[in-house]
Amino acid sequence: MISPVHVLVPALFLCSSVSLLDAAESDSEALVRATAAVKAATPRAQSDPAHPIFHITAPAQWINDPNGPIFYRGWYHMFYQLHPFSDGSGPKYWGHVRSRDLAKWEHLPIAIAPSLDLGESEIWSGCCAINGQDKPMIFYTSIAPGKSAQTHAEQWAATSDDRDLITWRKSPANPVLSEALHDGKKIYEWRDPFIFHHRKRTFLVTGGNLNETKGGQAVVNIYEAAKPDLTEWKYRGVLFQILDPRARTVECPNFFQLGDHWVLLVSPYGKVQYYVGDFDPETCRFQPRTNGLLDVGPNFYAPNTMLVPDGRRIVWGWVNGFREGPGWNGCLTVPRLLGLSRHGQLRQSPAPQLAKLRGKPAQWRNLVLKAGANPLVLPKTNALEISADIDLQSAEGVSLILKNGAENAKPFTVALRRSSSKTAEGNRADLSIALDHAEQKLNVRVFIDRCVLEVFVNDNHCATKVIPLVDANATLELRPNGGGEALAKRIQCWPLTSIW
Numbered sequence: 001m002i003s004p005v006h007v008l009v010p011a012l013f014l015c016s017s018v019s020l021l022d023a024a025e026s027d028s029e030a031l032v033r034a035t036a037a038v039k040a041a042t043p044r045a046q047s048d049p050a051h052p053i054f055h056i057t058a059p060a061q062w063i064n065d066p067n068g069p070i071f072y073r074g075w076y077h078m079f080y081q082l083h084p085f086s087d088g089s090g091p092k093y094w095g096h097v098r099s100r101d102l103a104k105w106e107h108l109p110i111a112i113a114p115s116l117d118l119g120e121s122e123i124w125s126g127c128c129a130i131n132g133q134d135k136p137m138i139f140y141t142s143i144a145p146g147k148s149a150q151t152h153a154e155q156w157a158a159t160s161d162d163r164d165l166i167t168w169r170k171s172p173a174n175p176v177l178s179e180a181l182h183d184g185k186k187i188y189e190w191r192d193p194f195i196f197h198h199r200k201r202t203f204l205v206t207g208g209n210l211n212e213t214k215g216g217q218a219v220v221n222i223y224e225a226a227k228p229d230l231t232e233w234k235y236r237g238v239l240f241q242i243l244d245p246r247a248r249t250v251e252c253p254n255f256f257q258l259g260d261h262w263v264l265l266v267s268p269y270g271k272v273q274y275y276v277g278d279f280d281p282e283t284c285r286f287q288p289r290t291n292g293l294l295d296v297g298p299n300f301y302a303p304n305t306m307l308v309p310d311g312r313r314i315v316w317g318w319v320n321g322f323r324e325g326p327g328w329n330g331c332l333t334v335p336r337l338l339g340l341s342r343h344g345q346l347r348q349s350p351a352p353q354l355a356k357l358r359g360k361p362a363q364w365r366n367l368v369l370k371a372g373a374n375p376l377v378l379p380k381t382n383a384l385e386i387s388a389d390i391d392l393q394s395a396e397g398v399s400l401i402l403k404n405g406a407e408n409a410k411p412f413t414v415a416l417r418r419s420s421s422k423t424a425e426g427n428r429a430d431l432s433i434a435l436d437h438a439e440q441k442l443n444v445r446v447f448i449d450r451c452v453l454e455v456f457v458n459d460n461h462c463a464t465k466v467i468p469l470v471d472a473n474a475t476l477e478l479r480p481n482g483g484g485e486a487l488a489k490r491i492q493c494w495p496l497t498s499i500w
Ligand code: FRU
Pocket: 064, 065, 081, 092, 124, 125, 126, 141, 191, 192, 251, 252, 301, 302
């Protein structure tokens, strides 16, 4: 919140992102101010009827990317980009939550703040890793006051001696990576460090682009640790250049091994892409074999992944696209378990631990789906999970039509359609998901969290969208598309409880 002393600062300085007084603020002072601001906004944010209950949010205010997910000493930790002073975007801090079981979460104090006294005005996305001396470290992009992030950034680290990862100290070795590493090569929008280990070696990737004037050559850069404490790095070049001309830059790269393959995730100012292929640790180059979109919905960006104790990997994305005003803005997707198909396509399924949030299900079996059939009455809540096993039979696809209780409520339609078909239903839908031609049998999982919708089809297609507020008297109609009939072998719908 604004302290009385700020009021004396001429308006001119208040307008700029850094006032004269702020210029000396340490990160611990910034944490105090930020904590008070989030606390003050919390009652209003929490009482907003649209505030999600089973997606990670901050107690209040703006959040964007998931940062530094890590399993450490029995807890799943998640950090996130937080703007503590409003429910719109602004200078970023790192918020923090943790969970024992990936189902129930608790809020922890804001983890790190900008150190204006050290010449830092924003702390952007990054990762968390344990260094060779067993010390937890956060790596993130540090933005200096008055500098454009497009042309000037550094990668900084903070360390913790605390088994709960609550308190952090900026590393005296900062910047741990600076532009000088690149031997004169200019990397624009240089950001978002992500660390991975391979056969006792530690690597770090960052995003950026090489050519701002030509609309960007989006690249993932790779570095190798030169010291076990991870304070010195060597530039190993460009791991991979995104050839898709629509990708103007790379944000939030994640690079990791999954089974026998390597997976690269990139957020290119557009839909998040994945690439699956091979990594040569000697040349530090990545050769993709397949690629695709992580999520085809309009409100998914900047995912980040966590390696969990059983060796599996979980991804969370940032759900964006909310309106400003209610004292909160943004949430993370549900945790999604990653896998690979036989053909090397990335698969995602809701983490099985989410089943802990379920209440008593409503169930239906062997429903022949026809246009105009009676809609299903859902459990009386607006936090729901639906699972439907559908055989498309002679239908081109199927539409899920969600309608609130009021008689004149405008329905919300999700159309699932085979890619070759161009049915009128598909074109009119609020959200449309193209199926592969061979997908005749569908397992559809739908998560509705008041105004957040996540859809998974056959663990093969995902879509995230912010939707008009669902009420506690909603119905669901499953309607076949393209004239034919389909069969819903089994539909289950569970009320879900809060993750907090
Ligand atoms: C992605 C991003 C990152 C950056 C962060 C700033 O949404 O732009 O590249 O580090 O958000 O909040």
